[in-house]
Amino acid sequence: MSEDSNASVLEVRTYFVRGRNALVARADFEPLYIDYYLHRADHGLQYTNEQDAMLKDALAGLTLHLASRPQDENCGWTMNFQKPAINLFVTGNTRPGQIAGRVFTEDVRDMGANIFSAQTTRIGHTAQQSLVQVEGNQILPCVEQYYQQSEQRLARFFRNTEEDIVMISSQPDCDEAWLAALTEEDVRTIDQKETLSLLETRRYIWKCGCTVERLYPILAKLSPEALKEAFGDDEVMTVQCPRCGARYRAAKEQFEAWQAKAS
Ligand SMILES: [Zn+2]
Numbered sequence: 001m002s003e004d005s006n007a008s009v010l011e012v013r014t015y016f017v018r019g020r021n022a023l024v025a026r027a028d029f030e031p032l033y034i035d036y037y038l039h040r041a042d043h044g045l046q047y048t049n050e051q052d053a054m055l056k057d058a059l060a061g062l063t064l065h066l067a068s069r070p071q072d073e074n075c076g077w078t079m080n081f082q083k084p085a086i087n088l089f090v091t092g093n094t095r096p097g098q099i100a101g102r103v104f105t106e107d108v109r110d111m112g113a114n115i116f117s118a119q120t121t122r123i124g125h126t127a128q129q130s131l132v133q134v135e136g137n138q139i140l141p142c143v144e145q146y147y148q149q150s151e152q153r154l155a156r157f158f159r160n161t162e163e164d165i166v167m168i169s170s171q172p173d174c175d176e177a178w179l180a181a182l183t184e185e186d187v188r189t190i191d192q193k194e195t196l197s198l199l200e201t202r203r204y205i206w207k208c209g210c211t212v213e214r215l216y217p218i219l220a221k222l223s224p225e226a227l228k229e230a231f232g233d234d235e236v237m238t239v240q241c242p243r244c245g246a247r248y249r250a251a252k253e254q255f256e257a258w259q260a261k262a263s
Helices: 031-041 049-067 138-152 174-183 184-188 210-218 224-231 250-262
Strands: 008-019 023-026 074-082 086-093 100-105 114-122 130-132 156-157 163-168 196-206 234-240 249-250
Touching: 023 049, 031 049, 031 196, 049 086, 049 100, 049 138, 049 163, 049 196, 114 138, 130 138, 130 210, 138 156, 156 184, 156 249, 163 174, 163 196, 210 234, 210 249, 210 250, 224 234
Parallel strands: 100 196
Antiparallel strands: 008 023, 008 196, 023 163, 074 086, 074 114, 086 100, 114 130, 156 163, 234 249
């Protein structure tokens, strides 16, 4: 746990609402956001305030989703927006608890609509991909639409403060009328009005797990000519992680040694 020992740990608590059959997942995202900002500073990732707010909400939505799911699920969400034309990518898993993501602003495909695509993998299960069209570019409402269309159940997000976010999702035999009618004020006092039982506390950190070696397969897809050009005369190029945007200096010599070993 050497490099992770400095990571700020985000705790997500989940509760079961008795009699309503709903699952509450709640966290204060400040620790995750601190390390996300450090990561951006380390790698010179410049996002506009709007992109930043959208990515932070996507990170929060994914974390609360993962905390509400089986522990061995891995998840990646790609959201393609028309206005502004950006792609967001967030990914994470619970074992170990890691979350990362990034914004793409270049070469964003015009899909003619806002598209939310979810990929879920779980050991011993076939990978699942789900693609739905969503309205608007408010991230948490988009996640609610994804639940409605793809999971075909109700999930709602509420903000206690900017960084203290709650997701309540329906479970079998949920009192959906109650869940649909909940207001932010109701959620603030939910522990006084309802019987909540604590299920789990899960911990997550900001971490992608990428290294320059893990990005070599991306370089390996380039043609010899493109590689030659990218490495240039000084035989070093910058490669960017597609999952978190981290920038690495890849040296031609090391890459070729890796390629020789891999083939
Ligand atoms: Zn990465």
